[in-house]
Amino acid sequence: MKGVMIQGTASNVGKSWIATGLCRVFARKGIKVAPFKSQNMSNNAYVTVKGEEIGRAQGIQAEASGVEATVEMNPILLKPTSEQRSEVILRGVSQTVWSGSEYRMKGYEKGKQAIKKSAENLNDAYDMLVIEGAGSPVEINLNDRELVNMSIADMLDVPVILVADIDRGGVFASIVGTLELLEEHHRKRVKGIIINKFRGERSLFEDGVRWLEERTGIPVLGVLPHLENHGIEGEDSLTAASVYADQVHSLDIAVVHWPYIANDSDVNPLSHESDVSLRYVRSFDELGDPDALILPGTRSTIDDYRTFEKLGLKEVIREYAREGTVIGICGGYQVLCETMYEHKADTVGTTGIGLFPLSTMFFREKQTIRVKGSTHPASGFAESSMSGYEIHLGRTKGLNTTPFLELLDGPEGISLDEGRLIGTYLHDCFHNDEWRTDWLNRLRKQAGLPEQPVLHLSDRQKRYDRLADHLEKYLDHEALLHIVEESRS
Template identity: 40%
Template sequence: MGRALMILGTSSGAGKSLLATALCRIFSNMGYDVVPFKSQNMSLNSAPTIEGGEISRAQYLQAIACRKKPSVKFNPILLKPEGNMRSQVVFMGKPIGSVSAREYMLSKKEELFRKAMAVLDELKEKHDLVIIEGAGSPVEINLKDYDIANTRVMLHAKAKGILVTDIDRGGSFASIVGTMELLKPEEREAIIGFVFNKFRGDPSLLEPGFEYLEKRYGKPTLGVIPYVEHRLPEEDSLAEFPKVKGELHIQIIRLPHMSNFTDFEPLHWANGVDYVTRPEEIKGDLIIIPGSKNTVEDLLWLREEGFEDAIIEAHREGSFVVGICGGFQMLGEKIIDNVESKRGVIMGIGLLPAETVFSKVKRTNHLKAEVLWGPAKGMNVEGYEIRFGRSTSERPFSLITSVNGAKALEPEGAVGERAFGTYLHGIFHNFTFTERFLNFLRREKGLEPISIGEWSIEEEIERFARIVEKNFDMERILEEL
């Protein structure tokens, strides 16, 4: 039977996901057979698995860090918010219904928790070590009786716990003390130490606080992780959307049900991005409509709030418009949806020659494709699809050549005048494609071309893990395990 190590946080955004990712890679580098686990995650950033299901992007990244193929077992319960206090419930990678928060807490949660713990038991049985990520804070008084992602998991797995806090926000010592005081004795006993994350400065200045914690709880501080500039996807619960105007004015419309915003991270790094919340702001060189958990509802929102007219006017004046997944569907001529919104036929924005029909079967696949459009024509790219819609167009954006490693020959996306749409999540993580596309727009504006360089998620995980390992008491962790 394998061991388990759980990463708990004093709050959302404390750094649980990335610390778990780093530990997955550190233990993998040591030769351990390690896998990630999070019983329940609420996220609109998801990714496909080897079984054809979907899990949170955080556990997908952690699987890569463990050098494992992403599996639905690593995140059995995924909640995808739909608005109006409702969420789609995804269990073992497949949607099983849409419920309100109250319905979920009172009916489905306990049954799903038992099934998730059976999955965790299986992982412990088959692997040396399971790195478990908690969710939010483990001691929210109004939620603790219903919490199936934190201390109940830790006690079930007989896991050792690490409590991490974001010191960049301030109040870390008070947050740790408050969390420890609200834990039950058996929960407090399982905690083996504390980690201070995102610290800027001299760690020796924190030593009086470390001494206080050790004297009060008999637990050491296991690490002080410096503030690190990195390119790893962040968890989305407290994600910030900064307005950054680069030489190219790239605007992304912040939809009410925006999903998979990690698609646009390379644009942040290469140029800067302006997230738009009002139609009068729309005037960018490049305007992007992102993916959506509720495509038709967000399309109607664009229409009612005046975004549709603003996009059409900006496009008429020369803006290039791109749609990803749901955004692609919105830019087409027509959507027939009797599945998600059940609104039937809805007219699209009309900038792309495409029609979409929603299907009850969700496609969750890794894809390879050949681009058929403009400056990137003939380029091979990779990405993934997570969608209900099936779209047809006489002018496709790309030709899918591989689905989960199997050969394919399927057109996808659409190309219009100064516009394209695609189902390829992660298209901008193909850096040569992104460089060519941005330089195409830069030349039009009279700007010098740029080089955005090449790097990989694998390299970034390794770099981040080395920083954590250098500032972490791994010897103590190994002794505790």
């Protein structure tokens, strides 16, 4: 198979980011390229045009490649629901919830076959695959049944590029240690090294590059400077960090950080606004008095809500909402309702925060769909086009409420007090530039700050090009292409 695999010395070293950039680099060279990650563990999902779930990173990489995302690009998605259990999504469809040991025993062979089938389908349709690994390839206790690192490199017979993060320190030890722990035949697959997130003067690292190449016998293909504000979403909340603007002249927006927060990429556009300070809240004493509060999605709505209820956050949110601005998205919308029922037979239900006179019933069948529409005429907002996607098990209903949106298939969500309190299932709502600006300008006016013009962030293609420009400047991509070609000869 023609392709290259990006593995890392650890999680969050930049594998997804580099894979996304390489997809764009190769696509600009006229190569028909597609991303592939055999198994992804993340609560950040992407909905394909067919309404199937894959990891959000692979959806973004497909966009960077200029192709439509499909389930073949991420045949297995694991969405953690607790410390030890995950929902298993196979080729875009939810199958079951298993513990790690159950998955290793019951899901290994089935997963392996799904991966092989997906890879073969992609190989028939594309000229090259940019394949992403996960975590570290030397998790010794798991390697006998792993489905995402060197076993996949063997299955597809592709060269491996090892990425290390110099910003976290210990880069020499992480690279050499990873190579030493690899079995000999796997070590031979590693054909290049990339140093990521470099800060400072590049010339001062020349001796380091020379030492690595002499010590390992593997070329360093690039030392990539840390790229600020690249706008490419991280794979999961591990990459999320609070963004603080000028505290005196900025909006303070708090985001509830659930234990199993899902699709926190919903709030990413706010971090690009120069006068917005974005921070996560994990306990009642961290809330304070923000200009707005966002409750994002969660993969374990009721369990996460109960955890926060014990921490006292329920009453704090209820009190804040008397005058403050609140928006709940997906699971955050559900907990703001009066009652949540775990299934049809649940006659008691769980009492929610109670901002909305609505109830939510959870079903086994998941709703996964891309949607379009506009703000509802009665929502309190100026009419603007809205698009995004929905991923949820719950159905929320009530009587005589004002919808937030008017979608092609009918009204959606709730808007109270002229849009001060909002509940919606629409993920990516803040990616709609016109509406985001309208919402923020209301907050700015209340805070005595000047209103701002629309900041256009919806053109992701420019961000992919900027990332590709960065890689082409600092990475020997021609040598990388030669490695790929040589491996197939």
